[in-house]
Amino acid sequence: MTAGTVAARRRRPDLLPYLLVAPLALVIVGLAVVPAVYSLVQAFFRVQPLDPPTRFNGFDNFRSLAHNSAVLGSLGNTIAYTVIGMALTTVLGIGMALALQQRFRGRSIVIAVLILPWALPGVVEGIVWSGIWDANVGLFNSALTSFHLVDQYQVFLGSNRWLTILLIEIVQVWQITPLSALLVLAALQNIPDELYEASALDGCSAWSRFVRITLPLARPGIAVAMVQALILTLNVFDQPYVLNGAAETGASLTMQTYFISFQNLDFGAGYALSLLITLATLLLSWVVVRLVYRKVEF
Numbered sequence: 001m002t003a004g005t006v007a008a009r010r011r012r013p014d015l016l017p018y019l020l021v022a023p024l025a026l027v028i029v030g031l032a033v034v035p036a037v038y039s040l041v042q043a044f045f046r047v048q049p050l051d052p053p054t055r056f057n058g059f060d061n062f063r064s065l066a067h068n069s070a071v072l073g074s075l076g077n078t079i080a081y082t083v084i085g086m087a088l089t090t091v092l093g094i095g096m097a098l099a100l101q102q103r104f105r106g107r108s109i110v111i112a113v114l115i116l117p118w119a120l121p122g123v124v125e126g127i128v129w130s131g132i133w134d135a136n137v138g139l140f141n142s143a144l145t146s147f148h149l150v151d152q153y154q155v156f157l158g159s160n161r162w163l164t165i166l167l168i169e170i171v172q173v174w175q176i177t178p179l180s181a182l183l184v185l186a187a188l189q190n191i192p193d194e195l196y197e198a199s200a201l202d203g204c205s206a207w208s209r210f211v212r213i214t215l216p217l218a219r220p221g222i223a224v225a226m227v228q229a230l231i232l233t234l235n236v237f238d239q240p241y242v243l244n245g246a247a248e249t250g251a252s253l254t255m256q257t258y259f260i261s262f263q264n265l266d267f268g269a270g271y272a273l274s275l276l277i278t279l280a281t282l283l284l285s286w287v288v289v290r291l292v293y294r295k296v297e298f
Contacts, residue, residue, distance in 0.1 A: 036278075043275045047268040054268075061272035070248060071256050071273065078234060078253045080165045081172070082284075085233030086226060088173045093180030093225050098214070100181065101188045111182070118178040126242025129171045133157050133243065157244050164250040171239045176232050180225035187221025188214065190296075216294070223293035227285045234281050253277055 046057040065071050100111060117125065132139045135155040144150045157164050191213065199209050215222075237254040244250035246259065254277065261270030 039271045043271040045268050048266055050265055061269045064269055065273055073248050074251045074253050074256045081169050081236050082233045084169045085173055086229045089177050089180050089229040090226055092177045093184050096181035097184035097188055100185050114178045117175050122238025123242055125175050126239050130243055158247050158249050161249045168240050168243050168250050172236055176229055183225040184221045187218040191217045217296050219294045223289055226288050230284055231281055
């Protein structure tokens with residue numbers, strides 16, 4: 001075999017990896033990319049099945065959304081969901097990860113139990129928590145009356161906008177915090193023990209070690225945890241819909257996408273709103289990564 005033949009074989013691309021990945025790539029393109037492109041195009045068309053034909057209308061769908069009071073109200077709700085959810089999830093996730101960083105008997109069982117809320121579908125969680133917030137037989141009302149904090153059962157969901165948002169977001173935080181905790185825990189496990197031992201010899205306090213070692217070196221995991229919390233809270237649908245129905249006191253932007261598309265049958269405006277939500281999710285995720293993520297080398 002000549003040197004030229006060997007060199008030619010080395011330059012020949014290996015097609016096997018591409019052939020193995022091709023089926024999955026086709027599925028992703030068929031289920032994600034094609035619908036996304038279709039929605040992007042249809043956002044600039046007037047698509048109303050009860051009032052054909054479909055025709056191009058430019059930015060009219062976006063203008064109608066800007067003057068829709070329900071959408072504007074849901075925008076404020078969604079911002080509140082996102083801020084509350086990201087703050088609580090990040091703080092609780094870091095706290096849980098720090099607790100699980102220490103090895104103790106039954107740690108694996110605790111982690112397995114911890115992940116259960118995240119594994120449950122949002123609809124199931126909404127149904128479970130509806131029994132807690134229920135105004136007639138709810139566990140929360142029962143506890144308040146048992147401790148004589150209230151004289152009679154109260155209506156919490158739907159009576160006050162901000163209270164409704166807080167209670168609904170508590171349900172979502174209960175769902176997504178376990179994943180944040182595991183992401184941060186994975187980052188903590190990569191921190192060498194020698195750094196903590198050296199800091200202890202130098203007389204650093206526990207708080208100083210947390211601020212100067214743990215937080216900086218766990219930033220990649222914290223950034224990923226914050227991004228996943230941002231995506232889920234910004235696109236919240238199941239919990240407010242199950243717990244509060246179509247009431248505007250707790251409606252989110254994704255709920256408005258459903259109402260506009262399938263109740264009003266204005267699919268063009270629904271596509272436009274979903275496009276705006278997607279762009280906002282991408283932009284805010286990029287901002288979080290830029291502000292929080294730092295590359296760590298040990």
